[in-house]
Amino acid sequence: MSTPVMIEADGLCKQFGSFLAVRNVTFSIPRGQVVAFLGPNGAGKTTTMRLLTGFVAPTHGSARIAGIDVQADRIAAAEHLGYLPENGPLYPDMTPMGLIRFFGTARGLSGARLASRVDDVIEQCSLQTVAHKPIGKLSKGYRQRVSMAQALLHDPEVLIMDEPTSGLDPNQIKGVRTLIRDLGRSKTILVSTHILQEVEPVADRVLFIHDGKIVFDGKPADLAHQAGNLEQAFYKLTAQPV
Numbered sequence: 001m002s003t004p005v006m007i008e009a010d011g012l013c014k015q016f017g018s019f020l021a022v023r024n025v026t027f028s029i030p031r032g033q034v035v036a037f038l039g040p041n042g043a044g045k046t047t048t049m050r051l052l053t054g055f056v057a058p059t060h061g062s063a064r065i066a067g068i069d070v071q072a073d074r075i076a077a078a079e080h081l082g083y084l085p086e087n088g089p090l091y092p093d094m095t096p097m098g099l100i101r102f103f104g105t106a107r108g109l110s111g112a113r114l115a116s117r118v119d120d121v122i123e124q125c126s127l128q129t130v131a132h133k134p135i136g137k138l139s140k141g142y143r144q145r146v147s148m149a150q151a152l153l154h155d156p157e158v159l160i161m162d163e164p165t166s167g168l169d170p171n172q173i174k175g176v177r178t179l180i181r182d183l184g185r186s187k188t189i190l191v192s193t194h195i196l197q198e199v200e201p202v203a204d205r206v207l208f209i210h211d212g213k214i215v216f217d218g219k220p221a222d223l224a225h226q227a228g229n230l231e232q233a234f235y236k237l238t239a240q241p242v
């Protein structure tokens with residue numbers, strides 16, 4: 001039996017006014033794969049992730065999570081999906097515990113299941129020491145972990161993470177990398193990053209987007225091999241407009 005496709009982009013296009021931000025993006029990610037989504041600033045990573053999660057409607061094309069069309073049935077697709085947006089919506093006066101419970105209730109969890117999932121994600125994201133402090137007083141690293149905890153709360157099979165390590169210090173980056181690697185043992189993950197050193201230890205595959213188009217889809221080692229190392233490959237792929 002073939003491995004099911006968990007994240008699928010089929011001819012996705014997104015136009016803002018006269019500007020085409022995402023151009024005919026097509027890929028499919030089978031269950032269990034961890035994929036790094038690379039590209040320079042403004043390449044279209046966030047827009048593609050918003051299209052995949054159903055937050056933004058495509059101009060053309062379609063996206064499926066666990067086989068469910070995200071525009072046709074966003075709620076059903078969201079049951080399979082944890083999304084870590086670039087700047088997560090965190091409420092500064094709430095505590096991590098309060099916020100995570102709130103999201104859990106909104107997702108239909110209650111009673112013992114809610115209590116056990118809240119405990120699990122607080123531990124998984126190492127939030128024990130700050131669980132009862134206002135989110136507005138937490139460091140960026142901890143706020144990022146609170147966002148991560150809400151994305152993991154319903155134990156989704158698919159995770160889409162937009163720059164989970166942006167703005168973190170090296171210790172925090174290491175912590176997030178370890179978490180992604182652990183999660184990748186049981187989940188399908190698409191994660192955008194600017195940090196090339198993160199790619200090889202974490203990802204099975206790289207999707208590289210430039211000017212809204214996928215310009216490389218393959219193994220990190222094969223991308224690095226094209227130009228000697230990943231950094232040089234990055235320069236080479238982005239040297240000219242598509």
Ligand SMILES: Nc1ncnc2c1ncn2[C@@H]1O[C@H](COP(=O)(O)OP(=O)(O)OP(=O)(O)O)[C@@H](O)[C@H]1O
Nearest residue numbers: 016017019021039040041042043044045046047048
């Ligand atoms: N709502 C919008 N209206 C108009 N243009 C937009 C909108 N959202 C994104 N864009 C444009 O689309 C292009 C792709 O943006 P996007 O945020 O997807 O890039 P990105 O690869 O995630 O960049 P970064 O690495 O800087 O986060 C950019 O030129 C951006 O200015």
